[in-house]
Amino acid sequence: MTAAPAVEAVELVKHFGDTRAVDDVSFVVPAGSVLGLLGPNGAGKTTLVRMLTTLSVPTSGTGRVAGFDIIEQPNEVRRSMGLTGQAATVDEILTGRENLKLIGALYGLPRKYVAEATERLFARFDLTHAADRMAKTYSGGMRRRLDLAVSLLAAPPILFLDEPTTGLDPMSRSGLWDVLRELVTEGTTLVLTTQYLEEADNLADEIVVVDKGKVIAAGTPTQLKDRAGKASVVVTLTNAADLDAAADLMRAHSPEVHVERGSRRVTAQAGGLGDMTRIAAVFETSGIELDDLGLARPSLDDVFLHLTGHRAETEPDAGASSSDATTEGVPS
Amino acid sequence: MTAVQTARTSVTRPPIHPPSLLRASATIVWRNLLHIRRMPEMLLDVTVQSVMFVLLFAYVFGGAIAVIGSNYREFLLPGIMVQTMVFSSAIVAMGLTSDLQKGIVDRFKSLPIPRSSVLVGRSISSLIHSSIGVLVMGLTGLLIGWRIRNGVVDGILAFLLLLLFGFALIWLGIWVGSLMRTVEAVQGFMFTVMFPLTFVANTFAPTETMTPWLRTIAEWNPVSALTQACRELWGNGPPAPADAAWPLQNPVMVSVAWSFIFIAIFAPLAVSAFRRRSRD
Ligand SMILES: Nc1ncnc2c1ncn2[C@@H]1O[C@H](COP(=O)(O)OP(=O)(O)O)[C@@H](O)[C@H]1O
Numbered sequence: 365m366t367a368a369p370a371v372e373a374v375e376l377v378k379h380f381g382d383t384r385a386v387d388d389v390s391f392v393v394p395a396g397s398v399l400g401l402l403g404p405n406g407a408g409k410t411t412l413v414r415m416l417t418t419l420s421v422p423t424s425g426t427g428r429v430a431g432f433d434i435i436e437q438p439n440e441v442r443r444s445m446g447l448t449g450q451a452a453t454v455d456e457i458l459t460g461r462e463n464l465k466l467i468g469a470l471y472g473l474p475r476k477y478v479a480e481a482t483e484r485l486f487a488r489f490d491l492t493h494a495a496d497r498m499a500k501t502y503s504g505g506m507r508r509r510l511d512l513a514v515s516l517l518a519a520p521p522i523l524f525l526d527e528p529t530t531g532l533d534p535m536s537r538s539g540l541w542d543v544l545r546e547l548v549t550e551g552t553t554l555v556l557t558t559q560y561l562e563e564a565d566n567l568a569d570e571i572v573v574v575d576k577g578k579v580i581a582a583g584t585p586t587q588l589k590d591r592a593g594k595a596s597v598v599v600t601l602t603n604a605a606d607l608d609a610a611a612d613l614m615r616a617h618s619p620e621v622h623v624e625r626g627s628r629r630v631t632a633q634a635g636g637l638g639d640m641t642r643i644a645a646v647f648e649t650s651g652i653e654l655d656d657l658g659l660a661r662p663s664l665d666d667v668f669l670h671l672t673g674h675r676a677e678t679e680p681d682a683g684a685s686s687s688d689a690t691t692e693g694v695p696s
Numbered sequence: 697m698t699a700v701q702t703a704r705t706s707v708t709r710p711p712i713h714p715p716s717l718l719r720a721s722a723t724i725v726w727r728n729l730l731h732i733r734r735m736p737e738m739l740l741d742v743t744v745q746s747v748m749f750v751l752l753f754a755y756v757f758g759g760a761i762a763v764i765g766s767n768y769r770e771f772l773l774p775g776i777m778v779q780t781m782v783f784s785s786a787i788v789a790m791g792l793t794s795d796l797q798k799g800i801v802d803r804f805k806s807l808p809i810p811r812s813s814v815l816v817g818r819s820i821s822s823l824i825h826s827s828i829g830v831l832v833m834g835l836t837g838l839l840i841g842w843r844i845r846n847g848v849v850d851g852i853l854a855f856l857l858l859l860l861f862g863f864a865l866i867w868l869g870i871w872v873g874s875l876m877r878t879v880e881a882v883q884g885f886m887f888t889v890m891f892p893l894t895f896v897a898n899t900f901a902p903t904e905t906m907t908p909w910l911r912t913i914a915e916w917n918p919v920s921a922l923t924q925a926c927r928e929l930w931g932n933g934p935p936a937p938a939d940a941a942w943p944l945q946n947p948v949m950v951s952v953a954w955s956f957i958f959i960a961i962f963a964p965l966a967v968s969a970f971r972r973r974s975r976d
């Protein structure tokens with residue numbers, strides 16, 4: 365087994381006029397692993413992916429995909445990877461099947477292979493019923509899936525996904541996660557961007573956090589969450605009078621307890637679910653009435669607050685929201 | 697080494713044979729023509745609209761426009777065909793901007809194909825698009841009395857001149873299409889350029905009756921040379937009057953020259969604008 369990395373970014377820089385969209389970014393993605401590029405809107409994620417996939421030319425620095433240099437050997441790079449961009453790039457006037465036929469012809473794939481792969485991919489992405497409909501009749505989620513099917517047609521060993529789940533409903537999101545996990549077990553290397561820590565946490569082996577074009581942290585999901593602070597158990601009481609008693613109870617189980625009187629809430633630092641069930645059991649027998657009890661994990665917001673001292677904006681940006689708008693009034 | 701580990705490092709791939717420029721362009725042409733078949737209304741600009749122009753001018757203004765030694769409908773047809781051809785630059789510009797805007801060009805750029813196939817495919821399909829228009833014009837013309845009177849060779853030569861001129865202006869379209877961000881902007885800009893270009897000319901009325909300064913502009917307008925060339929090759933009108941500007945005295949040669957001048961100017965501009973747009 366070779367240890368050659370599947371993807372490398374080497375001091376990548378991209379300026380748009382005065383904007384430093386990407387400002388000296390380096391990372392390495394081992395073959396068969398999943399890298400999550402995590403960052404708020406405008407961090408430079410799309411620009412990074414566009415440079416690595418040869419769509420955009422770096423101002424300086426370079427990268428390698430499957431060992432090929434993105435500047436010197438762009439055609440080899442294009443053969444070795446698949447890309448699902450931030451906005452779906454399917455041809456709306458063509459049917460789903462014709463979209464795959466078009467891309468198959470442009471890869472020079474054998475027709476028979478394209479026909480078989482189309483059936484297989486459509487079955488996998490639940491598009492078989494819509495295969496012969498124009499893509500403009502597809503919902504936002506269906507377009508995303510068609511886009512992914514197009515990206516997978518030539519079975520690329522390396523797949524780039526730019527915010528693959530932004531704008532999807534929770535069901536479609538977890539469906540897509542399953543598909544991505546399957547790809548990984550088949551041996552595909554994934555580089556995906558996301559604004560959600562939860563998504564990176566669920567999928568990535570390694571997370572690179574970017575902000576304002578720079579890498580501000582990198583590590584495994586666990587390492588990052590540890591740096592952002594621990595999870596906490598949050599208890600909301602029915603009666604404010606019980607606040608002190610509840611805080612005392614929780615202090616027996618957690619080193620750090622915080623009381624918010626206005627919202628009748630007590631927060632205790634916790635290691636995970638184990639702590640939560642233990643605290644839940646304590647309240648079971650205490651006679652203190654609760655409105656709510658739950659585990660709060662550090663959010664992307666917390667990671668950002670911790671790493672940068674400023675809050676992240678997590679609303680989806682223009683490209684993603686315009687593809688959402690297309691879901692309106694479309695049969696599914 | 698376990699089986700799982702082996703599976704994680706190898707994806708079985710189909711054979712990839714990246715297409716030549718010709719094949720990739722042909723595929724893109726197929727895709728663009730599929731668009732026309734799905735949305736025949738895309739052809740309205742070169743069919744129904746042009747037929748309307750023919751009928752409007754032939755029957756509404758025809759009586760008022762006196763053309764010495766020729767019947768107005770015969771005079772009109774070459775002019776309308778040239779107009780249709782000139783509009784192919786607007787068609788190519790709008791198509792390219794739409795593909796850029798919708799990320800289709802990005803998708804093509806991520807594939808192992810020659811990038812120029814995006815432009816070559818676009819220009820060929822636009823030429824086909826406007827040729828359909830010319831064909832429809834020709835048939836309409838035949839119905840209302842237009843004829844090719846100077847034989848097959850000259851007749852075909854005129855059509856080739858039209859295609860060459862259309863091809864030259866396609867580079868203008870690619871240039872504008874690469875510079876602008878929305879289809880609406882492109883449409884607005886191209887029509888603002890195309891209308892004076894095709895009207896301040898001999899396309900719909902002879903230039904002799906225009907005020908002198910306007911007449912000079914009209915007679916030096918490349919569109920006029922091409923129109924005059926088609927009229928002469930098809931035998932649809934008299935040669936330009938003796939006092940007409942030099943280009944109208946040598947219309948075939950001048951049309952060819954203009955075509956190559958346009959290619960020499962707009963092709964490099966178009967390619968560099970498209971390249972620049974492709975770097976971001
Ligand atoms: N083509 C472009 N021209 C000018 N500025 C751009 C362009 N693309 C991106 N930018 C700018 O670069 C920065 C990073 O953008 P982007 O890579 O899209 O971030 P993200 O994908 O993380 O939201 C933003 O400030 C954005 O406005």
Ligand SMILES: [Mg+2]
Nearest residue numbers: 409410450527
């Ligand atoms: Mg982005």
